Amino acid sequence: MRILNRVWIDEAPAYTVLKLVLVPLAVLYSAGMRIRAVLYGKGLRPSHSLPCRVVSVGNLSVGGTGKTPMVLYLARYLTAQGLKVVIISRGYRGRLEVTGGIVSDGHKVLVGVDDSGDEPQIMARLLQGVPVIVGGNRYRAGQRALKAFSPDVILLDDAFQHLRLQRDLDLVLVDCRRPFGNGYTLPAGELREPPRSLNRGHAAIMTRCPADGAATENARNEISDHMHGPVFESRHIPVIRDIIPTEGASPREEPLTGRRVFAFSGVAKNDQFLDTLSGFNCAVVGSLQFSDHHLYTDNDLASIRREAERLNADCIVTTEKDYVKVGPTARWPAKLVILGIDISFGDDTKRFQDFLENQIQIGTD
DSSP states (O other): OHHHHHHHHOOSHHHHHHHHHHHHHHHHHHHHHHHHHHHHHTTSSOOBOOSSEEEEEEESBSSOSOHHHHHHHHHHHHHHTTOOEEEEEOOTTSTTTTTOEEEEOSSSBOSOHHHHOHHHHHHHHHOSSOOEEEOSOHHHHHHHHHHHHOOSEEEEESOTTOTTBOOSEEEEEEETTSTTTTSOBTTTSSBSSOGGGGGGOSEEEEESOOTTOTTHHHHHHHHHTTOSSOEEEOEEEEEEEEEEOOTTSOOOOOOOTTOEEEEEEOSTTHHHHHHHHGGGTOEEEEEEEOOTTOOOOHHHHHHHHHHHHHTTOSEEEEEHHHHHHHOTTOOOSSEEEEEEEEEEOGGGHHHHHHHHHHHHTTTOO
16 A cells, blocks of 8 residues: 555656556546446436435545544534434444444443444544444444434445435545545546546535645635535644543643654554644654554554654654554553544635535424
8 A cells, every 4th residue: 555655646757657557457447436426326226315314524535635524523513503413434444344333322432443443433432422333334324323313414424435325415525735636546546536526526625725725726626627516625623632641640731842752643644644743843753654544563552662762752642543543551651642633614614504504404394
């Protein structure tokens, strides 16, 4: 996977040649995805509906656009409008991915990360009053949600390509800084589907938009070329979710400013996590990077501790996605700072919320 990541973004001659070798495969993959969408669109492959509103949050690319923070944002907003919300996620790499199951009843987390997968576990821990269900078969998971919780709205996490379940609203996330990557689908590029597939969506949400608005207009125009729905701007706001003190130390929160930081992460775009740390004005003295959804071993944790000690780090920093897999029993040579991401629509907040309420008809029942 790391080699493919280099192929997608690196212009060095060796990677350019490898990309050209992969282009014919990408053409075949892209054609297959278009045919699949047409078959579902014409009813030649079956899709199912549920007797409640269904909202999908997805993307065109492989990971890293902020689906989990967006689902959290939507769940909190819709709940605040008085709606009963249930989240359904695939549960990637969790033991319940195939059979399905309830991760949280909205009040208590019922299973661990090995059963749920990392992202559903994050949502289950952070949300009160919003049940979380996992299962590769989203329709079956939806039936389970209806039976157990009678929701008004089901939020589908990472479901733009899951055409077997019909939805009332399709929100497609696009990274503002790299809307369509290098323009190729897998394996020559990071796109799961060609850009024209955006026309299935009801709206696009640009994520990771810079605070100064730079470059968003070009991205907006590029996205608008492939869809007729509105395009919204959003920002990722890094937040400190928790601080785990070393044994005997005070748990009080201390800023990262001026600290020597060692970072580790296993997310889709580790470099973007490191970029996030620059906003805290700390000195990143070293890092270890793992593949997305990495399952940490004792040897991995030992390597992290050893490197942090060797570099005399004041803090070890990781993502909430990684922390749920590391667990609370691990011991650290320095305090562990856990970072999460919140979503802000900034000046687009009212426009997006009005669109959302109109599309799912809040208050009309």
